[in-house]
Amino acid sequence: MRWPVFIIIALTMLVLEKGLRGLLGIPGAFGVSPSFLLPLAVFVALSTSRGAAMWAALFLGLLVDLTADMPLGSACLGYLAAALVTFELRGLVFRDSPLAIALMVFAAGIVAHLVIVALVTLRGAAWLPADALVDWYASEQFVRRFFVVLYSAALALPLGTVFVWLDPLWGFDHHATGAHPRRKRIT
Amino acid sequence: MRLLSFHPRRIFVLLVVLLLINSLCVPLSVSKWYSKWPASLLETLTVPFTRRLNGASNRIRDGFSRDRTDAVEAIADSQRLHRIVLKLRQELVEAHQEIERLSGVRQRFALTEMKILAAHVVSVGTDQLRRTLTIDRGALRGVRQGHVVGVGLDLVGRVASTGPSTATVQLIMDRATDLTAYVVSPIDDVSQRLVATQLRYDANRGVFVGNVSQSRDGDNVRVGDYALPADPRWPDEARQLIVGYVVAIEKHEDNPSLLRRIIVKPQSDPAKLTKVFVFMPVTADLLGEATNR
Numbered sequence: 001m002r003w004p005v006f007i008i009i010a011l012t013m014l015v016l017e018k019g020l021r022g023l024l025g026i027p028g029a030f031g032v033s034p035s036f037l038l039p040l041a042v043f044v045a046l047s048t049s050r051g052a053a054m055w056a057a058l059f060l061g062l063l064v065d066l067t068a069d070m071p072l073g074s075a076c077l078g079y080l081a082a083a084l085v086t087f088e089l090r091g092l093v094f095r096d097s098p099l100a101i102a103l104m105v106f107a108a109g110i111v112a113h114l115v116i117v118a119l120v121t122l123r124g125a126a127w128l129p130a131d132a133l134v135d136w137y138a139s140e141q142f143v144r145r146f147f148v149v150l151y152s153a154a155l156a157l158p159l160g161t162v163f164v165w166l167d168p169l170w171g172f173d174h175h176a177t178g179a180h181p182r183r184k185r186i187t
Numbered sequence: 188m189r190l191l192s193f194h195p196r197r198i199f200v201l202l203v204v205l206l207l208i209n210s211l212c213v214p215l216s217v218s219k220w221y222s223k224w225p226a227s228l229l230e231t232l233t234v235p236f237t238r239r240l241n242g243a244s245n246r247i248r249d250g251f252s253r254d255r256t257d258a259v260e261a262i263a264d265s266q267r268l269h270r271i272v273l274k275l276r277q278e279l280v281e282a283h284q285e286i287e288r289l290s291g292v293r294q295r296f297a298l299t300e301m302k303i304l305a306a307h308v309v310s311v312g313t314d315q316l317r318r319t320l321t322i323d324r325g326a327l328r329g330v331r332q333g334h335v336v337g338v339g340l341d342l343v344g345r346v347a348s349t350g351p352s353t354a355t356v357q358l359i360m361d362r363a364t365d366l367t368a369y370v371v372s373p374i375d376d377v378s379q380r381l382v383a384t385q386l387r388y389d390a391n392r393g394v395f396v397g398n399v400s401q402s403r404d405g406d407n408v409r410v411g412d413y414a415l416p417a418d419p420r421w422p423d424e425a426r427q428l429i430v431g432y433v434v435a436i437e438k439h440e441d442n443p444s445l446l447r448r449i450i451v452k453p454q455s456d457p458a459k460l461t462k463v464f465v466f467m468p469v470t471a472d473l474l475g476e477a478t479n480r
Contacts, residue, residue, distance in 0.1 A: 019240025
């Protein structure tokens, strides 16, 4: 995988995520807006080697942590868990299918947000020295984040199409070996 | 020495452990302090693009919501105006009917020196011994005790008492009513019949009952004739209003050979009245009031 391409696309996704929040966000009690970084993490985990996928997930999680009002590390570990799940499940799907990417985003997103909510909620435990976040309610977060994941999975359909279309740019291993990515099941 | 070598996997594991410790054990203020620099760097890189994109998306969203809001408001306004137009049409029709009715009353009275005051019924009394209704016009509008109250051509009653802005009307549909009346033929009847009688209100049947002489007036009263008040205790303006219509002529059970009983049914039901008219003869003070206006 070409890391400069990944970093540029990751930053572009971050800009899109923050910039289009006003347009794509659903106003309401929860204020749900989709994640652009999660589909990217899933796509990378579907396409590249285990090590690269883990580093990429860590980097994307770091971007989320640095731009959100969250303790550093929770999203990193959440995205890492999502990448692990995607990596384990990727043998079941075609990597160049946007529908497969959307389904994986849903599955991996659930895991990622479970980890994030668990870590942030654990901070409030009395036996840990960290301070709990103000106005943090796990149940409320679960509901809101479920809809975020659902929305992100819906967004992953067009976004996945773009990622697959940009496939030659990424320089994934299967490309370098000459294998055609179309309908290639990665094992 | 091998432990200290920078193997990517070891670095990765170390990083994950540090992140886990940071996310669970480090206070938020400390975490924010050392993530401040990378966060500001990231912000520097992304904010120029994010701001533009955000502005564009807000403009799109605002424009869309404004258009939608305008359209929704326009539809709501249109529906509201349509309802108002319908209501105004209904009121216009009712007003025309009232004008026709009042014109008829005026012609019938042949009194130009008469002020007719429209009043809404505020409440209908529940006392069965003394049936009254309250109207929303009182002494401040010139209503006085004894003024005749009607609806259209029908006699409703007489003002019994007045307050500043309300008045109580004693209904003719009352057990105490004992009214001298003329039973006259309708206008389109050329026979020009007229019979005097004394009407009493039968609350059980909701009709006025009067007696007429079988030998003298038996043929002069027919179903469909109407009864006009002719009682000297009532003001003159009441005499052209209608008490009710003859709906039946019955044999008198006590003296069937000499008397007939006529049943006069009032046209208006006090319980259903919403608007009435107070007939106010123009007196010197009313004329003065009108001149001042």
